[in-house]
Amino acid sequence: MEKEKIIKVESLDFFYGKFQALINVNLRVEKNQITALIGPSGCGKSTFLRCLNRMNDLIDGIRISGSIQIEGKEILDSQIDLVTLRKKVGMVFQRPNPFPLSVFENIAFGPRVHRLARGEELESIVRHSLESVLLWDELKDTLNKNALSLTLEQQQRLCIARLVAVKPEVLLMDEPCSTLDPMATLKIEELMRILKKDFTILIVTHNMQQAARVSDFTGFFLMGELIEFDATSSIFTAPGDKRTEEYITGRFG
Amino acid sequence: MRRKLFERFVERAIFLSGIAAVILVVLIFVFLLKESIAFFSQVNFFTTLFNKDWYPISEPPKFGFLPLILGSVFVTFGAIVIAVPFGVAAAIYISEVAPSRIKDILKTGIELLAAIPSIVLGFIGIVALAPLIKYVFRLPSGLTALAGSIMLAFMAMPTIVSIVEDALTSVPKSYKEGSLALGATHWQTIRRVILPAAFPGIVAAVMLGIGRVIGETMAVLMITGNAAILPHSLLQPVRTLTATIAAEMGEVIQGSLHYYSLFGIGFVLFVITFFINLMADMFLHRKRF
Known part of the structure; x- marks a missing residue:
């Protein structure tokens, strides 16, 4: 039986003004798997990721065509409710960006704006979210501490916990480890493997080893095109395209 | 070399x-x-500060600063109550909502507002605002603390808007992105993330606004009615510290106690504005999170 595809992208084109950043991208993402997007700088992988929660809408002068369906719903439809979409499709950024509030308030932010819970229920969401990113034991006594005083790794975990609190389906991670040291990076990767039980994860990374270590599927982007998309094991052992092979063997990029 | x-x-x-x-x-x-x-x-410092009679040329003269201090406080309080909500709202609009063309127009407009000489504002206050206040509140005269407050609110606005706007703009974009990516609406993002992050700057803006208003002389001299009596409401004529100095310095006998009392007023004013500026500075340079 074929696994459920949670995201279906068909003939996606994306323009910044006159520049075409994505060219006819077609891709299907399996539920509860980790999908890595790799490629050299400027290849469009981050732009692609930001299409999935419509974060690109913040930029002036963009144009997008094609189709992106998430759980069967067309998200490029101009009528779609961005609040619902972004609640369902959360994003972790390159630099940890906790709000300048307490640890508790950071996690409570999402449930509060979506009116999911209050009082004790909210406290249990905060606890559960911190537990799910393995931060609860470290921070349970300092929930009122300013989130900016945490280490970068803790901050990034907190940002993930902040998403978990609104119970999304998909987690988009835009180079989530690029500001972290190797040890912290390994810990976040470990966390991703745990989180994939509950979430579908897409990760953009510069680091090919990371893609190889952590992902189930890998897509290789080059100059706005999705050159190859396959199970990670096949991409890294038997790439179908010469350009993919050259990239993963470090010939360029 | x-x-x-x-x-x-x-x-x-x-x-x-x-x-x-x-x-x-x-x-x-x-x-x-x-x-x-x-x-x-020659006088007791504290009784002077809290005495309610200012009759500098009666016999014996009475030098009570209280009506003047309260006059300044009333006018300033009124001006800030008006200017802060409008100023902060305008700053939010400029930094968060306005398209760039409107933003430029608004910023230029607000800078122009700052460039209007206060005597012109006072003049407009006399011919346009005071009759309106007189009519609306059915007063014998429109020259009241309220008239001063409204005109001074216009003078404080540019200071408040530009400093609050700076504070809002310097909030890192990543906070905004993080909030929007969590599904918060634009307004939720402004209220729950951007405003709290810019809070020290907003407090500083209010302080500097107060400093600007409390030191203003010409407009208040013209439109507050200049009665050195203890005010009970904004609908009464008042006289501020600054207006007292400006009005009486010209006719006072040099070297008299009255002459020196005006310097006393100046000193009190200096101390007040010094502390307000100091507080604003503390908030502006307080370490951002």
Whole structure:
């Protein structure tokens, strides 16, 4: 039986003004798997990721065509409710960006704006979210501490916990480890493997080893095109395209 | 060798220009202090501060600062209550909502507002605002604390808008992105993330606004009615500290106690504005999270 595809992208084109950043991208993402997007700088992988929660809408002068369906719903439809979409499709950024509030308030932010819970229920969401990113034991006594005083790794975990609190389906991670040291990076990767039980994860990374270590599927982007998309094991052992092979063997990029 | 001498010369020249402002402030303070000591040595400092009668040319003269201080407080309070909500709202609109063309127009407009001489605002207050207040509230005269507050609110707005706008713009974009990516609406993002992050800057803006208003003289002299009585509401005529000095300095006998009392008022005003500016500075330079 074929696994459920949670995201279906068909003939996606994306323009910044006159520049075409994505060219006819077609891709299907399996539920509860980790999908890595790799490629050299400027290849469009981050732009692609930001299409999935419509974060690109913040930029002036963009144009997008094609189709992106998430759980069967067309998200490029101009009528779609961005609040619902972004609640369902959360994003972790390159630099940890906790709000300048307490640890508790950071996690409570999402449930509060979506009116999911209050009082004790909210406290249990905060606890559960911190537990799910393995931060609860470290921070349970300092929930009122300013989130900016945490280490970068803790901050990034907190940002993930902040998403978990609104119970999304998909987690988009835009180079989530690029500001972290190797040890912290390994810990976040470990966390991703745990989180994939509950979430579908897409990760953009510069680091090919990371893609190889952590992902189930890998897509290789080059100059706005999705050159190859396959199970990670096949991409890294038997790439179908010469350009993919050259990239993963470090010939360029 | 000549180059080195020149460098030293330039360094000294810049140093002198830099230090001149500080020296000037100290000199002004010393001068004010010296002249007002001549006053405060002859009256009791605290009874003067809290005495409610200001009759400097009656016999015997009474030098109570309280009506003047309250006059300034009433006008300033009214102006800030009006200017802060409008100013903060305008700043939010400019930094978060307005398309760039409207943003430019608004910013230029607000800068122009700052450039209007206060006497012009006072003039407009007399011919346009005071009759309106008189009509709306059915008062014998429209020249009241409220008229002063409204005009001064216009003068405080540019300061408040530009500082709050700076504070809002300097909130890192990543906070905004993080909030939007969590599905918060634009307004939720502004209210729950951007405003709290910009809070120190907003407080500083309010402080500087107060400083600007409390020191303003010409407009209040023209439109507050200038009655040195204890005010009970914004709908009464008042007289501020500044207006008192401006109105009486011209006719006072030099060297008289009345003359020195005006320096006493100046000293009180200096201390008030000094502390307001100090607080604003503390908030502006408080370490951002």
